[in-house]
Amino acid sequence: MSRNRSKLQFFGKGLVPLLAAISITLVGIASNAGESQFPNLVALPGPPIPADNQQTPQKVELGKLLFFDARLGGDVSTSCASCHNPEIGWTDGQDICRGYPGTSHWRNCQTIINAAYWDKLFWAGASRSLESQARGAARGAVAGNGEDDLMEERLRQIPEYVKRFKGVFGTERPEIFDAWRAIAAFERTLVQRDTPFDKYMNGDKKAMSQDAIKGMALFKGKADCIQCHNGPLLTDQKYYNLGVPENEIFDEEPLKQITFRFEQYAKGVSEEIYRKTKSDLGLYYRSKRHKDMGKFRTPSLRYLEYTSPYMHNGVFWTPEEIIDFYNDGGGEDVIKKTFGHTTKTKLLKPLNLTDEEKEQLLAFLESLSGEEIIIAAPALPPYGIDRGDGLKVEVKK
Amino acid sequence: MNRKISSFFIIQSVIGSVILLVFLIVPVTGLSGDVSQDIGPLPKIKAPGPERAALGKLLFFDLRLSGDANLSCASCHHPDKGWTDGNELSAAYPGSKYFRNTQTILNMAYKRYFYWDGRLTGKDRATQVRDKITETHFMNLDGRLMQERLKQVPEYVARFKKAFGGEPSFGKTLKAIAAFEQTLISQNVPFDSAKISEEAQKGLDLFKGKAGCIQCHNGPMFSDFEPYKLGVPEHPELFTDPERATTFRSVLKFLGVPNFENLRKDPGFFIVSKLKKDFGKFLTPSLREVSRTAPYMHNGTIATLEDVVDFKNRGGGEGSELKPLNLSADEKKALVAFLNSLSGDEITVDPPKIPEYQVIANWRKMPN
Numbered sequence: 001m002s003r004n005r006s007k008l009q010f011f012g013k014g015l016v017p018l019l020a021a022i023s024i025t026l027v028g029i030a031s032n033a034g035e036s037q038f039p040n041l042v043a044l045p046g047p048p049i050p051a052d053n054q055q056t057p058q059k060v061e062l063g064k065l066l067f068f069d070a071r072l073g074g075d076v077s078t079s080c081a082s083c084h085n086p087e088i089g090w091t092d093g094q095d096i097c098r099g100y101p102g103t104s105h106w107r108n109c110q111t112i113i114n115a116a117y118w119d120k121l122f123w124a125g126a127s128r129s130l131e132s133q134a135r136g137a138a139r140g141a142v143a144g145n146g147e148d149d150l151m152e153e154r155l156r157q158i159p160e161y162v163k164r165f166k167g168v169f170g171t172e173r174p175e176i177f178d179a180w181r182a183i184a185a186f187e188r189t190l191v192q193r194d195t196p197f198d199k200y201m202n203g204d205k206k207a208m209s210q211d212a213i214k215g216m217a218l219f220k221g222k223a224d225c226i227q228c229h230n231g232p233l234l235t236d237q238k239y240y241n242l243g244v245p246e247n248e249i250f251d252e253e254p255l256k257q258i259t260f261r262f263e264q265y266a267k268g269v270s271e272e273i274y275r276k277t278k279s280d281l282g283l284y285y286r287s288k289r290h291k292d293m294g295k296f297r298t299p300s301l302r303y304l305e306y307t308s309p310y311m312h313n314g315v316f317w318t319p320e321e322i323i324d325f326y327n328d329g330g331g332e333d334v335i336k337k338t339f340g341h342t343t344k345t346k347l348l349k350p351l352n353l354t355d356e357e358k359e360q361l362l363a364f365l366e367s368l369s370g371e372e373i374i375i376a377a378p379a380l381p382p383y384g385i386d387r388g389d390g391l392k393v394e395v396k397k
Numbered sequence: 398m399n400r401k402i403s404s405f406f407i408i409q410s411v412i413g414s415v416i417l418l419v420f421l422i423v424p425v426t427g428l429s430g431d432v433s434q435d436i437g438p439l440p441k442i443k444a445p446g447p448e449r450a451a452l453g454k455l456l457f458f459d460l461r462l463s464g465d466a467n468l469s470c471a472s473c474h475h476p477d478k479g480w481t482d483g484n485e486l487s488a489a490y491p492g493s494k495y496f497r498n499t500q501t502i503l504n505m506a507y508k509r510y511f512y513w514d515g516r517l518t519g520k521d522r523a524t525q526v527r528d529k530i531t532e533t534h535f536m537n538l539d540g541r542l543m544q545e546r547l548k549q550v551p552e553y554v555a556r557f558k559k560a561f562g563g564e565p566s567f568g569k570t571l572k573a574i575a576a577f578e579q580t581l582i583s584q585n586v587p588f589d590s591a592k593i594s595e596e597a598q599k600g601l602d603l604f605k606g607k608a609g610c611i612q613c614h615n616g617p618m619f620s621d622f623e624p625y626k627l628g629v630p631e632h633p634e635l636f637t638d639p640e641r642a643t644t645f646r647s648v649l650k651f652l653g654v655p656n657f658e659n660l661r662k663d664p665g666f667f668i669v670s671k672l673k674k675d676f677g678k679f680l681t682p683s684l685r686e687v688s689r690t691a692p693y694m695h696n697g698t699i700a701t702l703e704d705v706v707d708f709k710n711r712g713g714g715e716g717s718e719l720k721p722l723n724l725s726a727d728e729k730k731a732l733v734a735f736l737n738s739l740s741g742d743e744i745t746v747d748p749p750k751i752p753e754y755q756v757i758a759n760w761r762k763m764p765n
Binding site: 074076102103250251266276 | 461463464465466467490491492493533534537538539541542544545546548549636637638639640642643644646647650651658661754755756757760761764765
């Protein structure tokens with residue numbers, strides 16, 4: 001008798017949230033009714049915080065210093081901020097990122113704003129976390145070119161860092177892996193949740209212009225951008241080949257050609273592919289499946305106003321160019337040209353947008369960027385010296 | 398007394414004395430017997446392929462063999478400074494400073510071990526080159542990136558093809574540089590041709606006799622390449638220059654030295670053996686071309702050859718294995734004259750013109 005009653009109670013308790021979830025989903029689908037079956041566009045919630053790297057103000061402050069500190073790198077010339085410059089949308093404003101002195105990067109650098117929401121980082125999703133990305137960038141041959149042992153000892157030579165690392169992480173001496181944790185914590189504060197779009201979605205119906213509202217309808221409807229640009233981050237975090245044209249800079253600059261070949265070699269492709277490819281193969285480098293050649297991750301459309309140029313190789317300098325590109329149904333599949341099989345997504349078709357519709361889409365895209373988020377480079381703590389009686393900063397007389 | 402017992406004792410003591418004598422003599426003379434024949438001219442070795450050596454010479458001066466394209470081998474091994482950099486402590490990659498004295502490239506082909514702590518065998522010069530190019534604190538270049546940089550220089554592509562029969566690669570680069578180094582060998586050394594001054598001859602006699610230098614400075618390279626403790630004092634800048642301190646610790650950390658965080662002395666050969674008794678021992682350097690490679694010792698703390706002789710005359714520093722020599726002023730001068738006779742013609746090269754990158758035209762149609 002009591003057993004049957006508790007079963008009922010159990011189902012009763014489980015039933016309510018289940019019904020709630022079903023109804024929310026139904027509402028979500030209903031609001032999209034007649035358009036598409038993708039996660040809806042919604043205001044940005046707070047960023048996910050990993051259980052093993054909780055935020056504290058001290059950790060964030062330490063991470064901010066380290067973000068700007070070129071001693072986390074090889075030749076102390078290049079910090080995270082060198083390529084992710086707060087005054088340039090937290091990118092470096094170029095089509096192909098500048099990379100390390102004496103060399104060049106080979107892809108467009110992405111913004112730090114809202115990076116906290118990504119499942120994985122980099123254009124092909126090569127890093128699983130902000131912590132891992134920070135380490136990868138600091139050590140990459142064409143990025144920071146640093147090495148763990150030496151970077152760690154530099155931190156240990158800076159009395160201010162020794163003190164702060166001890167306060168935040170409890171270590172007697174800074175450990176390099178904690179530097180990545182601190183930087184990730186700092187990056188998790190770089191979010192933008194108050195764009196005109198967010199305000200509108202949170203109830204302020206005057207926050208978006210009429211054109212932007214119409215643009216949003218096109219986005220979900222005729223233009224069907226929402227197929228991939230969905231959810232609160234306006235990305236499904238999946239990988240597609242759109243037929244983005246090649247960047248001719250690779251035909252023109254020796255340093256770009258060097259890095260291109262280096263990346264094939266470093267990412268471990270077969271001899272045949274190393275010799276043959278002149279196209280960035282994107283997701284293929286991780287999956288090693290031919291169907292993934294030339295696929296790159298859907299970028300977020302947030303903060304777009306400040307992060308030009310666009311695409312993995314920076315070939316589009318304005319949002320207008322992007323809209324025209326999609327209006328054409330994307331571009332020619334360079335993978336088909338080189339390898340004979342196509343990996344271009346079937347989701348793109350010519351859109352036949354009118355000029356007015358393009359303007360409205362543009363207005364919507366603009367609503368996804370709020371005020372520019374700029375942080376001034378902080379003063380960095382100096383090295384100390386230990387004459388045998390402890391590490392101290394010596395004041396020059 | 399029992400005759401058997403006494404003769405037994407006599408035999409024992411004779412054997413014991415012989416053994417004792419052997420233990421006294423052997424360290425002085427070495428097991429090879431008469432050491433006056435141990436020092437002598439360098440044996441002839443096979444010259445490297447001229448194509449490889451010429452290519453290696455270009456690479457030796459090429460700044461692009463460092464991560465940020467700021468340093469070449471020649472930056473620390475300068476042809477006009479006896480193939481060292483003339484500093485007490487070597488420079489290093491930007492953001493680092495090294496904690497030991499740069500050794501000369503001259504006669505490298507004859508060294509039994511590399512580095513002051515002897516951690517690399519002299520047979521493997523290619524690995525020594527690799528070390529220098531890829532180490533974080535030296536030239537900090539990823540070997541895969543180096544290969545691609547070289548492939549972007551048409552002249553290198555042609556030269557590698559001619560010298561090795563293939564395209565530029567990491568391994569071939571190391572061999573080419575090692576081949577170039579092999580051409581830097583002492584020439585017309587007064588000692589080798591037995592044409593030294595009277596004073597230098599006196600110095601030679603002291604070298605083999607009263608001063609006893611030959612105990613360690615023997616063989617054709619005037620070095621046994623063994624580790625010894627001379628009690629050379631630490632260089633003060635080891636800890637007063639923050640970049641030097643960080644480099645010191647990070648290298649020791651990488652080489653697995655226990656308690657590296659707290660060391661205030663260079664462990665030397667301990668790094669290799671990890672035996673306490675080897676702490677602070679460094680390899681006997683070669684004395685060939687020594688007049689060109691000031692300052693001296695593993696940390697450049699002894700400025701001139703006169704100062705070195707004084708140091709040895711005192712019996713070295715704290716914890717030294719040496720004994721005072723009681724040399725007179727004239728004897729010291731004679732020794733220095735002898736040391737100077739170990740330098741031959743100045744071997745220098747003009748820095749070559751380094752070929753530039755070229756864009757690969759028709760890149761999309763050419764194989765990588």
